[in-house]
Amino acid sequence: xxxxxxxxxxxxxxxxxxxxxxxxxxxxxxxxxxxxxxxxxxxxxxxxxxxxxxxxxxxxxxxxxxxxxxxxxxxxxxxxxxxxxxxxxxxxxxx
Amino acid sequence: xxxxxxxxxxxxxxxxxxxxxxxxxxxxxxxxxxxxxxxxxxxxxxxxxxxxxxxxxxxxxxxxxxxxxxxxxxxxxxxxxxxxxxxxxxxxxxxxxxxxxxxxxxxxxxxxxxxxxxxxxxxxxxxxxxxxxxxxxxxxxxxxxxxxxxxxxxxxxxxxxxxxxxxxxxxxxxxxxxxxxxxxxxxxxxxxxxxxxxxxxxxxxxxxxxxxxxxxxxxxxxxxxxxxxxxxxxxxxxxxxxxxxxxxxxxxxxxxxxxxxxxxxxxxxxxxxxxxxxxxxxxxxxxxxxxxxxxxxxxxxxxxxxxxxxxxxxxxxxxxxxxxxxxxxxxxxxxxxxxxxxxxxxxxxxxxxxxxxxxxxxxxxxxxxxxxxxxxxxxxxxxxxxxxxxxxxxxxxxxxxxxxxxxxxxxxxxxxxxxxxxxxxxxxxxxxxxxxxxxxxxxxxxxxxxxxxxxxxxxxxxxxxxxxxxx
Numbered sequence: 001x002x003x004x005x006x007x008x009x010x011x012x013x014x015x016x017x018x019x020x021x022x023x024x025x026x027x028x029x030x031x032x033x034x035x036x037x038x039x040x041x042x043x044x045x046x047x048x049x050x051x052x053x054x055x056x057x058x059x060x061x062x063x064x065x066x067x068x069x070x071x072x073x074x075x076x077x078x079x080x081x082x083x084x085x086x087x088x089x090x091x092x093x094x095x
Numbered sequence: 096x097x098x099x100x101x102x103x104x105x106x107x108x109x110x111x112x113x114x115x116x117x118x119x120x121x122x123x124x125x126x127x128x129x130x131x132x133x134x135x136x137x138x139x140x141x142x143x144x145x146x147x148x149x150x151x152x153x154x155x156x157x158x159x160x161x162x163x164x165x166x167x168x169x170x171x172x173x174x175x176x177x178x179x180x181x182x183x184x185x186x187x188x189x190x191x192x193x194x195x196x197x198x199x200x201x202x203x204x205x206x207x208x209x210x211x212x213x214x215x216x217x218x219x220x221x222x223x224x225x226x227x228x229x230x231x232x233x234x235x236x237x238x239x240x241x242x243x244x245x246x247x248x249x250x251x252x253x254x255x256x257x258x259x260x261x262x263x264x265x266x267x268x269x270x271x272x273x274x275x276x277x278x279x280x281x282x283x284x285x286x287x288x289x290x291x292x293x294x295x296x297x298x299x300x301x302x303x304x305x306x307x308x309x310x311x312x313x314x315x316x317x318x319x320x321x322x323x324x325x326x327x328x329x330x331x332x333x334x335x336x337x338x339x340x341x342x343x344x345x346x347x348x349x350x351x352x353x354x355x356x357x358x359x360x361x362x363x364x365x366x367x368x369x370x371x372x373x374x375x376x377x378x379x380x381x382x383x384x385x386x387x388x389x390x391x392x393x394x395x396x397x398x399x400x401x402x403x404x405x406x407x408x409x410x411x412x413x414x415x416x417x418x419x420x421x422x423x424x425x426x427x428x429x430x431x432x433x434x435x436x437x438x439x440x441x442x443x444x445x446x447x448x449x450x451x452x453x454x455x456x457x458x459x460x461x462x463x464x465x466x467x468x469x470x471x472x473x474x475x476x477x478x479x480x481x482x483x484x485x486x487x488x489x490x491x492x493x494x495x496x497x498x499x500x501x502x503x504x505x506x507x508x509x510x511x512x513x514x515x516x517x518x519x520x521x522x523x524x525x526x527x528x529x530x531x532x533x534x535x536x537x538x539x540x541x542x543x544x545x546x547x548x549x550x551x552x553x554x555x556x557x558x559x560x561x562x563x564x565x566x
Contacts, residue, residue: 007440014398014443015405015420016436017428026437032499033441037387040457043464050456051463053290053320054515055276055540060319074183078409087407090419 002030097122098246099565102155102303105249109153116154116198119249120144123156123200127247135222136232136242138171140201150196151310157192158248160239161202162209163294164283165189168199172285173217174207176410176430186283187318188252188294188311195310203251204238207432208401209259209287211235212504215495216434223491224267225564226530230488233263239297240267246565250298250307254284256291257389258483258508261520264297265483265533268522268559270550271297272304275540276515277322280315288396289320291389291512299560301521301550305329308543324541332547337370340549343377343476348506352485359524359532360482366556367480372549377479379468384461385509390502391445391458392513397435398442404430437498466514473539478549481507483520483533507535517543521550522559531559 007027011018018026072085081088097105097119108114124142131137138161146154159165162172164182166189171177185193192199206216214222214237222237224230225245232241236253240263243251253260255273264271272295279294286292296307309330314323344364349357364374406412406426413425431439445454472479484504494501511518516537523534534553538545 002444010440010444010447013447014436014439015402015423015427016431016439017424018436022433022436026440029437029498030441030444033390033502036499037391037454040384040387040461043381043384043461045457045460045464048460048463050459051466052459054462054466054513055322057320060316062316070183075408077183078180080406080410080412089407090416090422092419 002027002034098126098249100249101299102250102306105155106153117144120156120198120200123248127201130245130247133223133228134225134241134245134247135220136203136238136245136247137201138173138204138219138238139169141168141199145198147193147198148196150194152192152195152197154196154198155249156200157197158200158203158239158242158251159189160205160236160251160253162205162254162285163188163252165199165202168202170202170285171219172208173205173219174431174435175218176404176426178218178411180409184283187280187315189283191310191313200248203236203242203248206235206237207435208285208397209235209254209256210397210434210438212258212262212501213495214238214263215491216432218432221491224488226268227488227528229490230530231266231491233266233488235259236271236297237263240264240269240271243267243269243297243299244563250296250303252294252307252311253297254292254294255512256288257393257512258505260295260297261483261508261518261533261535262505265520266488266531268531268563269297269299270301270304271295271520272308273511273518274308274312274543275322275517277320278312278517278541278543280313280318280321282315282317286400288393289400290396291393293512299563300558301547301554302330302333304519305333305547322541327544329543329547332544333551335548335552337372337549337552340372340478341476342367342372342374342549343472343479344374345379345382345479345481346376347378348383349482352482353487353526355487355524355526356482356485356532359534363480363523363534363553366553370552370556377472377476379465379472379510381461381464381468382510385465385513386502386506388458388461388465388513389505389509390441391454392462394438394442395446395455396442398439398446401435401439406430434498462513465510469510469514469516477538477545479537481535483507483535487526487528487530487532511537516540517546519546519550521554523553523557
């Protein structure tokens with residue numbers, strides 16, 4: 001069972017802030033969903049390997065050649081705040 | 096009334112010189128103006144007819160799900176957090192379509208970041224099912240499916256992570272094709288769950304699906320998971336005899352489906368037998384765990400992919416905050432809707448210390464078992480059939496507050512994403528409420544040819560073209 005404290009902890013890890021009513025709602029929904037997922041415990045999976053990609057992936061190599069890329073101006077086009085060719089964010093380092 | 100026609104019919108008319116692509120564009124645009132107030136299939140509509148290149152599509156307009164980049168146009172993913180985002184490059188599929196002479200009519204609505212099965216989680220409002228506007232069109236490519244079914248588009252692209260092309264295609268009475276993972280480049284598709292996402296076409300018939308598949312498939316060095324395999328001409332597999340084809344019928348969970356769905360499957364089996372197919376029940380013992388498996392793996396990948404939305408490089412940024420960390424948190428909390436938050440948090444939870452082994456690792460082991468089930472089945476069968484969805488389209492608001500109920504509507508479609516195999520949904524019946532139902536046909540990886548062969552033969556016996564809500 002996940003309690004409200006746990007929901008708040010997960011929210012914090014996810015960089016999200018929840019209103020009290022959302023904590024209540026998510027708490028009951030998570031428990032319902034995770035409870036359903038418990039059906040997997042019926043299976044004995046210990047002797048099986050985890051499969052992270054069902055289609056075998058191959059390492060992809062290419063020549064180390066300089067190619068055209070997105071220039072600085074374009075990269076900043078969608079920035080909520082930009083100045084002097086850089087993304088601008090609140091000050092991180094205190095004097 | 097050009098908007099009523101299929102892509103291949105229109106291509107024929109252009110070839111004969113009877114119409115011009117711009118006539119089609121205007122016909123569809125007028126239809127959108129007339130209908131979209133009711134359907135809400137589009138997030139943005141392009142009023143200018145822009146021609147990019149000469150090619151097979153001869154300027155015909157395609158609608159694009161709004162999580163695929165078209166340079167210079169907005170890509171919102173139907174989320175507040177990307178509501179102001181303008182794409183600075185073309186997705187590979189868009190490059191292919193432009194080169195093939197396509198034009199674009201608009202960007203279609205979706206569940207926020209493609210997370211949902213009803214298009215109710217869109218920041219831009221719910222899309223309505225054109226067959227009955229009190230019902231959902233399915234999701235997350237609900238906008239693309241509703242547009243094609245209502246005449247607001249001739250054909251569209253969608254994306255499918257757990258059934259997001261096939262489920263809305265089924266509920267809207269059109270054809271939705273999810274290719275083998277790696278067949279179509281994901282470069283320029285906004286990532287949700289990278290090991291499951293795949294772009295594919297939504298069309299009115301199987302031939303149109305084959306035409307678009309011919310254009311969008313192929314190796315792409317910009318996508319490291321792109322498969323370097325030959326792309327056949329998929330239209331060559333249409334109109335062939337299916338006599339002797341071996342079909343596995345996944346009927347194990349059929350008793351949990353609506354009676355209408357069961358009846359439609361009975362009729363489907365009869366039709367396929369009449370066509371000479373050999374049909375047997377197939378057991379996929381671990382497929383019943385697919386929903387649980389998916390809702391561990393997909394949110395885990397989503398929580399990682401959506402970490403990039405922090406209000407720094409693009410998208411919405413909260414107005415009030417105290418410091419950098421607070422800016423991230425406020426931006427994300429104000430920018431994401433409930434379903435996205437739910438999945439990010441579920442993903443964070445199953446990946447977090449102490450729970451990783453209990454959920455994520457187990458889920459990846461189970462994924463291997465489900466794949467083994469299908470591998471075994473495909474030693475015996477050419478294709479596997481099942482319903483696409485367990486019910487007809489449900490009412491707007493009916494399941495939106497019950498995530499688990501919503502997740503269960505993808506029970507038949509999810510296994511194909513977990514195992515990377517191709518699958519189509521084509522209409523196979525109408526419920527007693529007069530709503531479309533869908534047949535799902537799956538085949539082994541890179542055997543789209545078998546799906547096209549069977550789908551094309553079945554479609555000749557049953558289709559909904561003349562009943563689509565195009566009037």
